[in-house]
Amino acid sequence: MLRYIGRRVLHLIPVLLGMTFVVFLIIRAIPGDPAQVILGQQATEEATKALREKLGLDQPWYIQYFDYLKGLLTGDLGESLRTRQPISTEVWPYLAATIELAVFAMIIAVIIGMNAGIISAWFQNSWFDYTAMVIALIGVSMPIFWLGLMEQWAFSLELKWLPTSGREEVRDPVQAITHFYLIDTVIQGRVDQFWVAIKHLILPGVALATIPMAIIARMTRSSMLEVLRSDYIRTARAKGQRMGKVVYKHALKNALIPIITIIGLQTGLLLGGAILTETIFSWPGIGRYIYEAIGYRDYTVIQSGILIVAFMFVMINLVVDILYSAIDSRIKYN
Amino acid sequence: MKKSKLWSIGLFLLLALSVLLAACSSEEGTTEEPTGTSEETTDETTTEEAEETVPQTLVFGRGGDSVSLDPAIVTDGESFKVTENIFETLLNFGDQDTTIHPGLAEEWEVSEDGLTYTFHLQEGVKFHDGTDFNAEAVVKNVERWKAGNEEQFYYYHSMFKAEGKDIIANVEAVDDVTVVFTLSRPQAPFIKNIAMSAFGIASPTAFESAGEAFGDNPVGTGPFKFVDWKRNDSITVAKNEEYWQEGLPKLDTIIFRAIPDNSARLNALMTGEIDLADGINPSDSQTVESNADLQLIERPSMNVGYLGLTNTRPPFDNKLVRQAVNYAIDKQAIVDAFYQGRAEVAVNPMPSSISGYNDEITGYEYNPEKAKELLAEAGYDGSEIELWAMPVPRPYMPEGQKVAEAIQKNLSDVGIPSKIVTFEWATYLEKAKNGEADAFLLGWTGDNGDADNFIYTLLDKDTIGSNNYAYYSNDEVHELLIAAQSEIDEDKRIDLYKQAQEIIHDDAPWVPLAHSIPLLAAKKGVAGYLPHPTGSESLINVSME
Numbered sequence: 001m002l003r004y005i006g007r008r009v010l011h012l013i014p015v016l017l018g019m020t021f022v023v024f025l026i027i028r029a030i031p032g033d034p035a036q037v038i039l040g041q042q043a044t045e046e047a048t049k050a051l052r053e054k055l056g057l058d059q060p061w062y063i064q065y066f067d068y069l070k071g072l073l074t075g076d077l078g079e080s081l082r083t084r085q086p087i088s089t090e091v092w093p094y095l096a097a098t099i100e101l102a103v104f105a106m107i108i109a110v111i112i113g114m115n116a117g118i119i120s121a122w123f124q125n126s127w128f129d130y131t132a133m134v135i136a137l138i139g140v141s142m143p144i145f146w147l148g149l150m151e152q153w154a155f156s157l158e159l160k161w162l163p164t165s166g167r168e169e170v171r172d173p174v175q176a177i178t179h180f181y182l183i184d185t186v187i188q189g190r191v192d193q194f195w196v197a198i199k200h201l202i203l204p205g206v207a208l209a210t211i212p213m214a215i216i217a218r219m220t221r222s223s224m225l226e227v228l229r230s231d232y233i234r235t236a237r238a239k240g241q242r243m244g245k246v247v248y249k250h251a252l253k254n255a256l257i258p259i260i261t262i263i264g265l266q267t268g269l270l271l272g273g274a275i276l277t278e279t280i281f282s283w284p285g286i287g288r289y290i291y292e293a294i295g296y297r298d299y300t301v302i303q304s305g306i307l308i309v310a311f312m313f314v315m316i317n318l319v320v321d322i323l324y325s326a327i328d329s330r331i332k333y334n
Numbered sequence: 335m336k337k338s339k340l341w342s343i344g345l346f347l348l349l350a351l352s353v354l355l356a357a358c359s360s361e362e363g364t365t366e367e368p369t370g371t372s373e374e375t376t377d378e379t380t381t382e383e384a385e386e387t388v389p390q391t392l393v394f395g396r397g398g399d400s401v402s403l404d405p406a407i408v409t410d411g412e413s414f415k416v417t418e419n420i421f422e423t424l425l426n427f428g429d430q431d432t433t434i435h436p437g438l439a440e441e442w443e444v445s446e447d448g449l450t451y452t453f454h455l456q457e458g459v460k461f462h463d464g465t466d467f468n469a470e471a472v473v474k475n476v477e478r479w480k481a482g483n484e485e486q487f488y489y490y491h492s493m494f495k496a497e498g499k500d501i502i503a504n505v506e507a508v509d510d511v512t513v514v515f516t517l518s519r520p521q522a523p524f525i526k527n528i529a530m531s532a533f534g535i536a537s538p539t540a541f542e543s544a545g546e547a548f549g550d551n552p553v554g555t556g557p558f559k560f561v562d563w564k565r566n567d568s569i570t571v572a573k574n575e576e577y578w579q580e581g582l583p584k585l586d587t588i589i590f591r592a593i594p595d596n597s598a599r600l601n602a603l604m605t606g607e608i609d610l611a612d613g614i615n616p617s618d619s620q621t622v623e624s625n626a627d628l629q630l631i632e633r634p635s636m637n638v639g640y641l642g643l644t645n646t647r648p649p650f651d652n653k654l655v656r657q658a659v660n661y662a663i664d665k666q667a668i669v670d671a672f673y674q675g676r677a678e679v680a681v682n683p684m685p686s687s688i689s690g691y692n693d694e695i696t697g698y699e700y701n702p703e704k705a706k707e708l709l710a711e712a713g714y715d716g717s718e719i720e721l722w723a724m725p726v727p728r729p730y731m732p733e734g735q736k737v738a739e740a741i742q743k744n745l746s747d748v749g750i751p752s753k754i755v756t757f758e759w760a761t762y763l764e765k766a767k768n769g770e771a772d773a774f775l776l777g778w779t780g781d782n783g784d785a786d787n788f789i790y791t792l793l794d795k796d797t798i799g800s801n802n803y804a805y806y807s808n809d810e811v812h813e814l815l816i817a818a819q820s821e822i823d824e825d826k827r828i829d830l831y832k833q834a835q836e837i838i839h840d841d842a843p844w845v846p847l848a849h850s851i852p853l854l855a856a857k858k859g860v861a862g863y864l865p866h867p868t869g870s871e872s873l874i875n876v877s878m879e
Contacts (some may be wrong), residue, residue: 047491047800050483082401084546093565152601164601169566170589171391282593284566284604292398292566297760 001160004325008318015314020072023306024065030275057299068303077307078300082293087304091286095178097167098278098285104201105208110263113213117220117259122229124245127173132217148207148280155203162199167194167281204281208274215244219262223255230254256327271316272309281292335486336414360551388878389835390586392860395599395608396859399566401551404541405534406479414531414589414870416569418640420462421554424472426452429871430863432783434525438467438535438555448520448822455511459578461537461709462559467509469850474538476505476515485665489532489781494521495636502862508620514558520820522827523784530782531870557583557874566592577718584862584877600855603628609860609878614853616674623673629860632854633676635685636867638788639730639777640743641845642804644769649719654712656842659773660746661705668740669848672733680846682835684788687867689824690831697846705748714750721745721752722766722774726759729776729852729869737847738775766803776803780868786832790815793838807844 035051052058071078075256077087116136120129156164166182168174174193177184184202185194227233230249234244276286286305293301325331336406345373398412405417414795426437459467479490480500493819494501496519504516517524527533540553552560555578558571568588573583591608593599596615603611604625614622643650650656667677678685681697681705708784715866721742724734731737738754745752752773755764766774781787793798795807811834818830862875 025747032646042673049481058794083549084402085550086847090565145359147596149601152598156605157601158607163594163607165598165607166591166602167566170570170591171389171560171587172609173564173570176564277595281600282595282598284564284592288566288594294758295760 001325003314005322006322012318019310019314020069020307022063023310024061024068024305028061033035071302072307075302077304080293080299080301081298082296087301088324089307091289091304092284093176093179094284094289098271098274098287100180100182101201101204101208101274101277101285102137102267103257104205105270106212106263108205108269109209109213109216109266112209114218114220114259116213117217118224118247118252120217120221122243123225124225132275133221136217139210140218142210142306144207144210145280147210148203148277151203151207153282163201164203167200172196174295204277204283207280208270208277212263212270215266215308216259216262218253220255220259223258224251227251243281257324260323260327264316268313271312272306281289288300338865341402353364353627360635362622388859390878391589392585392587392873392876392878393589393591394610394612394873395591395602396595396612397592397594397596397599398627400563400590401460403552403563404536404549405551405552406490406531406536407533410820411869414868416551416571417534417554417569418531418870418872419558419588420552420555420556420560421531421536421557423528423531423535424455424532424549427529427783427866427868430634430866431783432526432571432780433531433770434529436487437529439876442525443846444525448522448820450523450646451515451517453513453515456578457511457512458574459555461540461555462553462574463537463540464877465537465539467535467555468510468634469513470510471538472535473505473507473514475533475535477500477502477778478538479533479537482857489530490720491668493530493532499657505516520822522819522822523782523786526782528783529546531868557872558585558588560754561587568592579874580859582789583874585873588873602712603857606857610854610863612854613727613729614855615727616672616676616853618676619676619853627858629856629858631854631856631863631865632676633865634687634855634867635849636687636783637777638680638683638685638849639677639728639775639780639847640680640683641773641847642766642771642776643805643806643808643842643844644771644773645647645843646769647772649712649714649717650772652712652714654708654840655714656699656703658708658712658714658748659745659750660845661708662699662750662846663699663741663744663847665845667699667845668737670706671740672737673848673850677850679846680848681839683792683838683844683846684780684785685849688783688785688788690785690818692832692835694832694834695731700843702744702748709749716749716751717773718751719745720857722754722755722762722771724759724775725756727778730848730850731775732781732850741773767799769803769805772805774803778827781868783867784817786819789831789834789838790819793843804843806838806841808837811837813843 035048035057056064066077075088076090079086080090083090091328116132119294120132152164155162162168172193174181174184175188175189176196181197182194183217185197223280226306228247233251236250274285275291277283278285278288286309290302290305335797393574396412396415397634400408400413400416401410402408402413403417403420405414405421408414423437424436425442427433428435438459440456443452444450455467457470459466464661479487480502485562499518501517501519501521502515504517506514508514521527534554536548537553540551541548544551557574557577559574561570561572563569571588572585577583591609593602596613599608599611600614600618600621604610619630622628638815641658641663645651669675669679679697681695682692686689686693721738723738724731727733735756742752742754756762765771768778778788778792791801792846793802793806793811795802795809795812798805798807814830814834818827821827821830856863859879861877861879863873864875865871
């Protein structure tokens, strides 16, 4: 098992290297001059030229790339062109905000999505099955922007249950330690703030969970259907085992491999692709951090931001791979 | 082993589920609390209790976060909105105009030749770090700006440098409260420039020790002290208890919150999460006005939205075609439809509130027949043009795409076929600056209310490649504008700008469209808020009732 993990990790090195290069190239292909954009509409020609030189943007691209790699190896993600802060320190609060939201959303998506899929498969062609799958279909095709505004309208404006945006009640701010507010508030023993933080998570969490939830439900259903048709399930039933036990214990375990794959992929997507949710709910996460960096041509932030997101994606895939062999001992590395 | 694994997964799911359920069940108990109680107190105070019971905390919702809180290095309005409250300038603008009033300097004198400015400073003012504000501090600030390069201190360079030479030749502290600026040449808008947010006086002790990090720990003399900054989320400033003006500021705390989406920001205002919302869509003004708990606030207009016609590209290299386009576009209809009437139809490149505005010029009226005649006279061949639509809303152009569609229809009515194109915003500006657009929508919000900041900045041949996106170049206009820059006789100066506007009107480098009135909305209880035309203002007189 350890060897398996070790070799998987070794395999990551070329992947990561390739990633840095692709990210670097794509960004250079975007039209627009960062020096110009940083200085804004009002800037003069000399000023932009001076800034280009200072940022090394007048160097050939391969020198810029190797400088960047060298920095990465020493843990230096560069300095934001816009704020002139080191990215490695600047990025953490954004990253924590995104991880907190993504994990919360995935918990919702997995619990509801998987159970809906299992029950749909169990009672195939029942009214539950049909309803669940129609909802799932709507869920996959839901425009998040619209869903977010509708959630705000229903749960904040009309019902007044939940706040519309942000991570905290700004009039009583959370003192950030780890920047995971659920953890910070618990450390400080602020139960009241903990609930406020949870309430701020619900609307963006549900909006973000909608698509993965639908995908997980559909994947679980089809995977379960296949397993439920197999002989050993019939045997188990014939032995007189309760259906609930058969489904949740015997069948689910064998149906789990494709479901876990999908959950891994979706988690990765949530970490990087939450820009719309983060915008609607003004969630200060990494998606918006990168998005705004694009508007400012903040090359270093775009590069490092995408790299961090890609890195997390790769890590999640690693975890998924390891989970495979833990769940199904037939899967071995060779 | 397998069994225990399944168990632990099950346990985890159970735990997650219970957290979720607990969250849902606790909703009713706790959510009502913050909004509910604050509403109650508001009601009570209006009827019986004293005003003190209303918490003097204002949450200001706006579209973006600040870049830095060092006013000397930033150029964006979202940064100035905050720094205006932490820093003060030697001179101030009026509450809602760009007239000049005392600030950190209580009096000032100008020599006859316009080369020497003497400022008499307020006594007994202290920076937030406890050090004294005095003439020496002013000198150190100016020296800091002068020493840096253009990339660092953009506004200093754009306002006080000409052809690489310092306009402020020397700054001297005569005594503790008197500081003398000596200029290398007269500069008519000098006192207006010095009143701009970018020239807020910072604590020399603080910026010397903090260096580049000063923008994260700003120290000024202003009514509010910096407290905390959660990037892309909120900035908190608190009352400066030792503020030199008696009884001010009225608020205890201001929290600036970044809420990027306009609709979401309005939602947050309606639920009471924020007290004041910037950037209200004109189309949402009805919603605000019909809500009894809210008030709609207009920011005085100091901007221009226009359709630029790149003067070096056919067919717009022909003056007759440019004039024809001016006749072809129904500006009033655009203002009515997309600004909900909350804008003035533009005639000149600057709004009428600015001194030097030529009100004798009558705009090109909507006259498609006349446009067709001019096109025929110009020998226009009917080739298709690209019409560029702004991808982002700006106060001067809330709905770029729709305005472009209206213009497209107007143009096709007179026989100019056009194709609407758009790019991501940074790319859009870059390409337009390179002169790659045929016709493009754009605009400008003034920095200091001076005519120079509109006409020279946007239409002089010197500014081609920076803000003269239309590539308009006219030597006669150039001479007038340069003369106006150092003309200190106000009447003569106004006359120079009026002449320039006449020539520009005839040359028609743009179709000036509108001077919009940017909208904000606030809770009824927000009192004393006066938005400034430059887009950033001190909240010193604001209170919660």
